[in-house]
Amino acid sequence: MQSTSNYLWLLNDILGQGATASVYKARRKQTGDHYAVKVFNHVSYLRPYEVQMREFDMLRKLNHKNIVKLLAVEEVGTTKQKVLVMEYCAGGSLHSVLEESENAFGLSESEFLIVLQSVVAGMNQLRENGVVHRDIKPGNIMRVVGEDGQSVYKLTDFGAARELEDDEQFMSLYGTEEYLHPDMYERAVLRKPQNKKYGVTVDLWSIGVTFYQTATGSLPFIPYGGPRKNKEMMHKITTEKPEGMIAGVQHRDCGPVEWSKELPITCRLSEGLKFLLVPILANILEADQAKCWGFDQFFAETNDILHRSVIHIFSLQQATVHKVYVHSYNTINVLMDAIFRQTDVPAVEQEFMYEGYCLELDLVQQVDLVPKTTEERPIILVSKEQKAPIGITYKEPDVPTFPPKFDLISDANLAKIVTCAVHQLLRITKSLMKCQDFILRGVYWMLAILKEECRNTVQRVATLNLKLDFCKSTMMRIQKIYGQQSRMNPSEGGDVHMKLQLTVHFLATISQNVQNSQKQLDQIAAQWSTTNDIHHKDSTIGKVEVLLEKVSAIHRQLKKDRMKMKLQYNDEQIHKFEKLNMGIHAKKVLALVREDAEQKYKKLLTCVKDWMRTACDIRKQLRSFGEQCESLHCDLENCGAYLNNMYNQIPLKVEGDQSTTKSTASTVYPDQKCMEMAIRMKQLKQEIEHVTKELQQNNMTIQSLSDGQKPQDI
Structure with a gap:
C-alpha cells in the first residue's frame, strides 16, 4: 500500500506503465472515490529538472473536457516523491x-x-x-x-x-x-x-x-x-x-x-x-x-x-445501405448529388419512400427539413430505371484451426483470433438480415403505392367513361335530329364520332392493362408474404450469438491458462477439450453464415430483382396511362363542348312553321347535371367504403386490446 496525505493505492492495482512512470488506481481517503495517480520511477529523475516539471506545468494550464484533468500534486509519505493525482477514466484507454x-x-x-x-x-x-x-x-x-x-x-x-x-x-x-x-x-x-x-x-x-x-x-x-x-x-x-x-x-x-x-x-x-x-x-x-x-x-x-448531418439511405433495387454526410443548410440538390456519388443513380431518376409514403422533396428545400433518419429507419431510394442488385459487400474473416500441439501461448493467441472472427461473422449475419428487412419493407411500401395508383387509374377511367357516355348520348340526339330534318347534313360531326370510338378502345385497353397490373401485384404480394414469414421466423442471429458466447467463454479460459504458464494434468486435458470445442463452435458459425444467412440473402436478392423489374414496368405503364387519361380528358371536354354547341344550334320545326333554337337550359343542362351527380355519387360511395373499413379495423384493435392482446400489425 502506498499513500499521500489524501490518497492511497495498491502497487498491484496498476492501470498503465511507461518508460518513466506508472499509473495506479487510487482512492481518496476522505470519500473513497476513485482517482488515478501517476508515480514517477528513478529513470524519470535522471532527466533535467525543468523536463521533470514540464508535465506539471502543462497540465496546470490545460483545462478541457477532452484532456485528463490534473487535480493535485502530492508527495508520497516521507520520501517527498511527487505524484500527479488525476481524474480516473474507468473505460480504460x-x-x-x-x-x-x-x-x-x-x-x-x-x-x-x-x-x-x-x-x-x-x-x-x-x-x-x-x-x-x-x-x-x-x-x-x-x-x-x-x-x-x-x-x-x-x-x-x-x-x-x-x-x-x-x-x-x-x-x-x-x-x-x-x-x-x-x-x-x-x-x-x-x-x-x-x-x-x-x-x-x-x-x-x-x-x-x-x-x-x-x-x-x-x-x-x-x-x-x-x-x-x-x-x-x-x-x-x-x-x-x-x-x-x-x-x-x-x-x-x-x-x-x-x-x-x-x-x-x-x-x-x-x-x-x-x-x-x-x-x-x-x-x-x-x-x-x-x-x-x-x-x-x-x-x-x-x-x-463533425458538423455534417447524416442521412441514412437504402437503395431498394441495388439492396445497398448508405450514409450520406451533408450540411443541414445544404439543399436537396446537394443531397441528391451525394446520393448519386454513392449509388450511381442520377438525380433525375431518384424517388424516395419513407415510413410507407412517397417522400416528395423540393430541390431548393434545405436538408434539415428532411425527416430524421436512423440506421433502423432509413429513407428508401427507388430508381425510375431498373438497377441490378449489388447487395452488402463484405469479406469473410479467416478462421484458423488449432494445431494438435499443446501450447498455452499459441492457443491463447489463436483463441483470440477465432473470437475476433466470430464477432465479425455475427456482424456480417446482422448486416445480411438487416438488408433483408429493408428489402421486404421497401417492397411492401412499393406494392401499397402501386396498388393505390392502380385504384386511382381505375377511378379516372370510370370518370372518363361517364364523360364518354354523356358525349355518346349527346351524339345520338344529334344524329336523331339530323335524321328527322332533311336539310341537315348527316355527315356533320363525323370526326367527333370517330374520336369517341377511339376513346372507347383506349379506355378498354387501359382498363384491361390495369387489371393485368393488379394481378401481377397480387402475385408479387403473395410471394412477398411467403418470404416475409420465412424471414421473420429466421433464428440465425440468435444461434450465432449463442455460439459466440461459448467461444468467448473458452477464450477467457485459455487466457487464464496462459497466465499460469503450466497446467496440472487434469487442467491440461480440459484445456485440450476446450480448444477442440472452440474449433467445433467456429465451424458451426461458418456453416450458419454460409449455408443459411447467405443463401437466404442471395435468394431474396434474386426475388427483389424480379419484383422491382415488374414494379418499374408497372409504374412506367401507370404513368403512361395517367398521361393518356389527361389527354383523353381534354379530348372529351372538347368533344362535349363541341357537341353541346352543335346540339344547341340545331333549328327545329315547331308548330306555326317557325324556327327556333334549343336552349342549353332545357336540353343539355339536365344531362350534364346528371353526369356530375353520378361522378359525385361514385366518389361518395368510395369514401364511405374507406371510412367503413377504417371503423372495422379500429373495432378490431379495440376488441384485441380489451382481450389483453397486442393489435396485429397491418
Missing part, C-alpha cells in the same frame, strides 16, 4: 478498447466519430496553448463513459509535451516507435545520425496512424514480421510511400509492399464517411513535413465532417 475481440476490425462508425471529435477538440486546446504532445497513440487516449452512456475520450500523458508554436522546431526525441514520424523514427529507432529538426506536424502523423488504427483495428504500415522485428523495412515503407497512399503491408520476407489508398473492406465505416476521411489521412500521413497539412487545415477538414 483507446488501446484497451481496440484490444477487445469485437473491435478487432475497428470501431463502429458512431464510436469512431466520438474518437474523432474528442481528439480534434483536445488537440485544438493544445494548439491554442502552443503545446505539442509528441506521444499521441491509442494508449494515451483515455475513455470515460458519461451519464448518458456515451463515450468521452481524453488525451493524457504529457510527459513528452512541450510548448512549441507552429513556426518553431525541436530536435529532442520522444514517442512510441509505431506512431513516430519517419524523420524521428530514423534517428530514434534506427539510431542514424541526422540533424533534422521537427515541427508541430509530427503530432499529425501520430494522429493519422491512430485514426487509421481506430477505424480498421490494425496499423497502416506493417513490414513482414511486424514493426518491432523489421525496423529497416518499417522506415522504408513510411518514407517511400507513394503520394496519396494511406497504408502499406508487406506479406512475405523481401516481398513487395501492397499499397492502398482506401480503407479496407473489413472496416466498419460507411462509404460516405470514408469518402471524407481518406483525404485527411492521405494528407497527414505525409513523410515530407513540407507537404504535410498544417493544423489549421486539419482542424478545418475534420470539423467539416
Whole structure:
C-alpha cells in the first residue's frame, strides 16, 4: 500500500506503465472515490529538472473536457516523491478498447466519430496553448463513459509535451516507435545520425496512424514480421510511400509492399464517411513535413465532417445501405448529388419512400427539413430505371484451426483470433438480415403505392367513361335530329364520332392493362408474404450469438491458462477439450453464415430483382396511362363542348312553321347535371367504403386490446 496525505493505492492495482512512470488506481481517503495517480520511477529523475516539471506545468494550464484533468500534486509519505493525482477514466484507454475481440476490425462508425471529435477538440486546446504532445497513440487516449452512456475520450500523458508554436522546431526525441514520424523514427529507432529538426506536424502523423488504427483495428504500415522485428523495412515503407497512399503491408520476407489508398473492406465505416476521411489521412500521413497539412487545415477538414448531418439511405433495387454526410443548410440538390456519388443513380431518376409514403422533396428545400433518419429507419431510394442488385459487400474473416500441439501461448493467441472472427461473422449475419428487412419493407411500401395508383387509374377511367357516355348520348340526339330534318347534313360531326370510338378502345385497353397490373401485384404480394414469414421466423442471429458466447467463454479460459504458464494434468486435458470445442463452435458459425444467412440473402436478392423489374414496368405503364387519361380528358371536354354547341344550334320545326333554337337550359343542362351527380355519387360511395373499413379495423384493435392482446400489425 502506498499513500499521500489524501490518497492511497495498491502497487498491484496498476492501470498503465511507461518508460518513466506508472499509473495506479487510487482512492481518496476522505470519500473513497476513485482517482488515478501517476508515480514517477528513478529513470524519470535522471532527466533535467525543468523536463521533470514540464508535465506539471502543462497540465496546470490545460483545462478541457477532452484532456485528463490534473487535480493535485502530492508527495508520497516521507520520501517527498511527487505524484500527479488525476481524474480516473474507468473505460480504460483507446488501446484497451481496440484490444477487445469485437473491435478487432475497428470501431463502429458512431464510436469512431466520438474518437474523432474528442481528439480534434483536445488537440485544438493544445494548439491554442502552443503545446505539442509528441506521444499521441491509442494508449494515451483515455475513455470515460458519461451519464448518458456515451463515450468521452481524453488525451493524457504529457510527459513528452512541450510548448512549441507552429513556426518553431525541436530536435529532442520522444514517442512510441509505431506512431513516430519517419524523420524521428530514423534517428530514434534506427539510431542514424541526422540533424533534422521537427515541427508541430509530427503530432499529425501520430494522429493519422491512430485514426487509421481506430477505424480498421490494425496499423497502416506493417513490414513482414511486424514493426518491432523489421525496423529497416518499417522506415522504408513510411518514407517511400507513394503520394496519396494511406497504408502499406508487406506479406512475405523481401516481398513487395501492397499499397492502398482506401480503407479496407473489413472496416466498419460507411462509404460516405470514408469518402471524407481518406483525404485527411492521405494528407497527414505525409513523410515530407513540407507537404504535410498544417493544423489549421486539419482542424478545418475534420470539423467539416463533425458538423455534417447524416442521412441514412437504402437503395431498394441495388439492396445497398448508405450514409450520406451533408450540411443541414445544404439543399436537396446537394443531397441528391451525394446520393448519386454513392449509388450511381442520377438525380433525375431518384424517388424516395419513407415510413410507407412517397417522400416528395423540393430541390431548393434545405436538408434539415428532411425527416430524421436512423440506421433502423432509413429513407428508401427507388430508381425510375431498373438497377441490378449489388447487395452488402463484405469479406469473410479467416478462421484458423488449432494445431494438435499443446501450447498455452499459441492457443491463447489463436483463441483470440477465432473470437475476433466470430464477432465479425455475427456482424456480417446482422448486416445480411438487416438488408433483408429493408428489402421486404421497401417492397411492401412499393406494392401499397402501386396498388393505390392502380385504384386511382381505375377511378379516372370510370370518370372518363361517364364523360364518354354523356358525349355518346349527346351524339345520338344529334344524329336523331339530323335524321328527322332533311336539310341537315348527316355527315356533320363525323370526326367527333370517330374520336369517341377511339376513346372507347383506349379506355378498354387501359382498363384491361390495369387489371393485368393488379394481378401481377397480387402475385408479387403473395410471394412477398411467403418470404416475409420465412424471414421473420429466421433464428440465425440468435444461434450465432449463442455460439459466440461459448467461444468467448473458452477464450477467457485459455487466457487464464496462459497466465499460469503450466497446467496440472487434469487442467491440461480440459484445456485440450476446450480448444477442440472452440474449433467445433467456429465451424458451426461458418456453416450458419454460409449455408443459411447467405443463401437466404442471395435468394431474396434474386426475388427483389424480379419484383422491382415488374414494379418499374408497372409504374412506367401507370404513368403512361395517367398521361393518356389527361389527354383523353381534354379530348372529351372538347368533344362535349363541341357537341353541346352543335346540339344547341340545331333549328327545329315547331308548330306555326317557325324556327327556333334549343336552349342549353332545357336540353343539355339536365344531362350534364346528371353526369356530375353520378361522378359525385361514385366518389361518395368510395369514401364511405374507406371510412367503413377504417371503423372495422379500429373495432378490431379495440376488441384485441380489451382481450389483453397486442393489435396485429397491418
